[in-house]
Amino acid sequence: MPEPVSATEEPSTSFQESERAHRLQKLEALRARGIQPYPARFDRDTTAAELHERYGDLAAGADTSAEVRLAGRLVGLRRHGGVDFADLRDETGTIQLLADRSLVGADALRDFATLDLGDWIGVTGTVIVSQRGELSVRLAGFELLSKALRPLPDLRHGLTDPETRYRQRYLDLIANERTRQIFDIRSKVIATTRRVLTERGFREVETPVLLGQAGGAAARPFYTHHNALDLDMTLRIALELPLKRLIVGDMNRVFEIGRVFRNEGLDTRHNPEFTELEAYQAFGDYHDMMELTEAIVSAAALDALGTTVVQIEGRDVDLKPPWRRATMTELIKENAGVDMHPSMPVAQARAIADKLGVEWLEVWGSGKIMSEVYDASSEHLLIEPTFVMDHPRETSPLAKAHRDDPALVERFELVVAGRELANAYSELNDPVDQAERFRAEAVLQAGGDAEAEPVDDDYVHALEYGLPPTGGLGIGMDRLVMLLAGVDTIREVILFPTLRPEAGAPEAKTPPAGAGMTHVAAEAGRRGRSSRPRRRTRAPRRRSGRRPAGRRR
Numbered sequence: 001m002p003e004p005v006s007a008t009e010e011p012s013t014s015f016q017e018s019e020r021a022h023r024l025q026k027l028e029a030l031r032a033r034g035i036q037p038y039p040a041r042f043d044r045d046t047t048a049a050e051l052h053e054r055y056g057d058l059a060a061g062a063d064t065s066a067e068v069r070l071a072g073r074l075v076g077l078r079r080h081g082g083v084d085f086a087d088l089r090d091e092t093g094t095i096q097l098l099a100d101r102s103l104v105g106a107d108a109l110r111d112f113a114t115l116d117l118g119d120w121i122g123v124t125g126t127v128i129v130s131q132r133g134e135l136s137v138r139l140a141g142f143e144l145l146s147k148a149l150r151p152l153p154d155l156r157h158g159l160t161d162p163e164t165r166y167r168q169r170y171l172d173l174i175a176n177e178r179t180r181q182i183f184d185i186r187s188k189v190i191a192t193t194r195r196v197l198t199e200r201g202f203r204e205v206e207t208p209v210l211l212g213q214a215g216g217a218a219a220r221p222f223y224t225h226h227n228a229l230d231l232d233m234t235l236r237i238a239l240e241l242p243l244k245r246l247i248v249g250d251m252n253r254v255f256e257i258g259r260v261f262r263n264e265g266l267d268t269r270h271n272p273e274f275t276e277l278e279a280y281q282a283f284g285d286y287h288d289m290m291e292l293t294e295a296i297v298s299a300a301a302l303d304a305l306g307t308t309v310v311q312i313e314g315r316d317v318d319l320k321p322p323w324r325r326a327t328m329t330e331l332i333k334e335n336a337g338v339d340m341h342p343s344m345p346v347a348q349a350r351a352i353a354d355k356l357g358v359e360w361l362e363v364w365g366s367g368k369i370m371s372e373v374y375d376a377s378s379e380h381l382l383i384e385p386t387f388v389m390d391h392p393r394e395t396s397p398l399a400k401a402h403r404d405d406p407a408l409v410e411r412f413e414l415v416v417a418g419r420e421l422a423n424a425y426s427e428l429n430d431p432v433d434q435a436e437r438f439r440a441e442a443v444l445q446a447g448g449d450a451e452a453e454p455v456d457d458d459y460v461h462a463l464e465y466g467l468p469p470t471g472g473l474g475i476g477m478d479r480l481v482m483l484l485a486g487v488d489t490i491r492e493v494i495l496f497p498t499l500r501p502e503a504g505a506p507e508a509k510t511p512p513a514g515a516g517m518t519h520v521a522a523e524a525g526r527r528g529r530s531s532r533p534r535r536r537t538r539a540p541r542r543r544s545g546r547r548p549a550g551r552r553r
Helices: 013-032 048-055 106-113 162-167 169-175 177-199 240-248 286-305 328-336 346-356 366-377 431-446 457-463 477-485
Strands: 063-080 083-090 093-100 120-129 135-146 223-226 231-235 253-261 273-282 309-312 315-318 324-327 386-392 408-416 419-426 470-476
Touching (some): 048 063, 048 093, 048 135, 063 135, 083 106, 093 106, 106 135, 177 273, 177 286, 177 477, 240 253, 240 273, 240 457, 240 470, 273 286, 273 477, 286 386, 286 408, 286 419, 286 470, 286 477, 324 328, 328 366, 419 477, 431 457
Parallel strands (some): 093 135, 324 386
Antiparallel strands (some): 063 083, 083 093, 120 135, 223 231, 253 273, 309 315, 386 408, 408 419
């Protein structure tokens, strides 16, 4: 009898190879008998979930005479002489199979007994309820659809080794119901987000992944080369600037849910490629974006979980609107006990930062220092959904100046469980002001601030044709799924997360000249505490260690 498989890892290499050799012998025996172990198709007419919904209330011993065809993977086998039992699982659930020699015949029962866990089969039979009350399909026949050549992990206890789970996600999905639930939540969250936006008149669009210059966020891009044009390009780091060009082009409500790429470190909240929603609404402002954010998140929670209540740090948090609205100034006063404003003398802002142990760069003004003080003193304390409003103008080169205080901008970040989940602006639509902001960012870059926004002259050119008053919103979809699924690492919600090479794995080969391969040399080191992207810089600093804040749309 085969040795048991560990509950925490994939079967050992020696067991894998011996079992694979045994199954290959079975495969050749089937082919010798003229049986195709990998047929082209199988027509089914029901699923496990449909059977449970339709017949789940029947009493033990019931016989419906209903004939069905279904297909799935064998995840359990119990052999009892003349009657064998098996568990068949499809994407909707599990159903018991009953193979009775008196009905299927001795030859068919013998073939059924040679099946292995992991094999895919299609079955025909009658719906019954066993004497023990288990809904079952009594087989009239079966067909092998795909012979599995490797043994599965222990399905009784699940697969727990993180390396195996992330590197071989297919095994994780086979072995762990919880993983399947998480990605069901993800699918529902994205579908609901699309529904909420389209019901409000937003049009889904697609914008370029390959760009001549990355913009719309403060992050290091991936670089690649276009051979035909002999042109160096970047992968996009945000969706923002192309979408706002569409608003200029009279498309009044647009959104995109797409992959963006940032060539930075790996940690529990960051993956080099992740999924982002950005939506833009002409004639709106950041107050409209607050209402839209509440609608998206609460609807996603209801559709994915059946409730707006989630567990955060052992307590119930209700995502039902309305949510708290607080300015950055108010939160600093509340949590750090100091008054700060971007108009204060920079020496005074530096003194407050020094007192609180917050680092700063010489090129920073009071607004940037104020933002860092908020990051250090307040963000991690915000567990309930909170719109952090009215950021310093200095930190937001793409946001409109506040209508009541020109030292601030009309911007909010949504923070839940101490993590930034969304970011929104009343968009800056004055091309002269935007050009001046870009010039100020260029000064910061020259002074060593790696997070400064790159200058985009073509975007300013587009603004000169007229961008109407516009509200813009960005939501990190992976972080929203993390919140609703109750997981602490982004790798749990991305099917194929980026991983460091395994020990002993062959080194990646350098692509030949002109191959057009993307350069993927990642930044050494990891990010600091803040949920926003950060990069190291060699510029002189007042203190070393903490990196300047960036933006994540």
